[in-house]
Amino acid sequence: FCVVFFWLISSSALPMATPPTPLSFAGKTFEPGAVPRLARDEEWAATLVEAWRASGATSDRHEERSLRYGDGLYGVLVEPKEPKGGVVLFHTAAGPRDLFLHWKAHQLADLGFVCLIADLYGDQDGRGWSDPAWAASQRDRLRDRAVAAVDALQKEKATPSHVGALGYCLGGRAAIEALKGKAPGLRAVVSFHGVLDDSPVDDDAALAFEDASILVLHGRDDPFASEGLSRFEEQMRDLDALCDVVILAKAKHGFTNPAQALNDKPGFDFSQRAADLAWQLAVARLQETLLSPEEEKPSS
Numbered sequence: 001f002c003v004v005f006f007w008l009i010s011s012s013a014l015p016m017a018t019p020p021t022p023l024s025f026a027g028k029t030f031e032p033g034a035v036p037r038l039a040r041d042e043e044w045a046a047t048l049v050e051a052w053r054a055s056g057a058t059s060d061r062h063e064e065r066s067l068r069y070g071d072g073l074y075g076v077l078v079e080p081k082e083p084k085g086g087v088v089l090f091h092t093a094a095g096p097r098d099l100f101l102h103w104k105a106h107q108l109a110d111l112g113f114v115c116l117i118a119d120l121y122g123d124q125d126g127r128g129w130s131d132p133a134w135a136a137s138q139r140d141r142l143r144d145r146a147v148a149a150v151d152a153l154q155k156e157k158a159t160p161s162h163v164g165a166l167g168y169c170l171g172g173r174a175a176i177e178a179l180k181g182k183a184p185g186l187r188a189v190v191s192f193h194g195v196l197d198d199s200p201v202d203d204d205a206a207l208a209f210e211d212a213s214i215l216v217l218h219g220r221d222d223p224f225a226s227e228g229l230s231r232f233e234e235q236m237r238d239l240d241a242l243c244d245v246v247i248l249a250k251a252k253h254g255f256t257n258p259a260q261a262l263n264d265k266p267g268f269d270f271s272q273r274a275a276d277l278a279w280q281l282a283v284a285r286l287q288e289t290l291l292s293p294e295e296e297k298p299s300s
Helices: 002-013 042-055 099-110 132-137 139-154 170-180 206-211 229-238 258-262 272-290
Strands: 023-025 028-030 063-069 073-079 085-090 113-117 163-168 186-192 213-219 242-248
Touching (some): 028 099, 042 099, 042 258, 063 139, 073 139, 085 139, 085 170, 099 113, 113 139, 170 213, 229 242, 242 272
Parallel strands (some): 085 113, 085 163, 163 186, 186 213
C-alpha cells in the first residue's frame, strides 16, 4: 500500500506532456486532419515552409481569396495591390490544394502578377493527396477546365487582357492544353516537367500559337515526361510555334519542388540548380511577353 501510495503521489507531481504545436505559416495550419489538406504530410509542409522563407518571397503582403468558377471548380486568387499582369498556375497530379503553388503564387505576386491557382479536379479540400484514383478520373476534362481557368482570370477586373500560364507535371500539360483549346488572351505558356504529347489542336486554335510564346523546361533524367516530348516538339514545328525546349542536366521529375527530396519513388527528386535556373527562365519569359510596353494595361 505504501509503495502504491508513493507512486500515486510521485506520478501526480510529474509535469503533463505538452502536445506539439502544429506547424503554421502564411495563415495556414499543417497537421493531420487539417482542411484543406495542403501537403502530403507535416514533413513535406515543413520542407516547403523552409524553402519559402529562404526564397525571400513574402507570405502576407498580398490578398489571397477563394474564387469559385466553371463547373464546380475551386481556385485561389493571389492579388498584388498594383497588378501588372495575370498568370494561371496549374497543379500537379496531387491537386490544387498545394502549399508549393501558394508559394509560387506569392513569388509571382511580388513581381506584380495577379495569380489564379487553378483547379482541374473540383477539389476544395485536398482530396487529390489521399485519393489518386479519384483524381485520375477527373482528367478527361483537362482541356475544358484549363480553358475555364484562363477565362476566369480574364474576368477579374484587375487583370490585363493578355495572361500567362505556368504548370507543373500534369499542370504543364494543362497549360499547353489551354492554348490548344483557344483560351482567350493566353500569350505566355511555361511547362515545368510537364507530361506533354501531340494531342489534337482544336479547329482554328493554330492561330493562337502564332501569338503565344511557349517555354518547356524538362529534366534530362525525367522518366515520366520524356516519352511524348519528341512528338510534342514535332507538333510545335508543324504549327510554326514560338516554342523553346530547355533540357536541364541531372534533373528528375518534380525537380522544382524541394519536398520531392523526401520522395523515395524512383524518378523523382529535387534539384536546386535546375529549379533556380528554370524559375529564372520562366520569370524572364513572362516579363518579356506580358509586361512589354505594348501590352495593354488594366482598365480603370
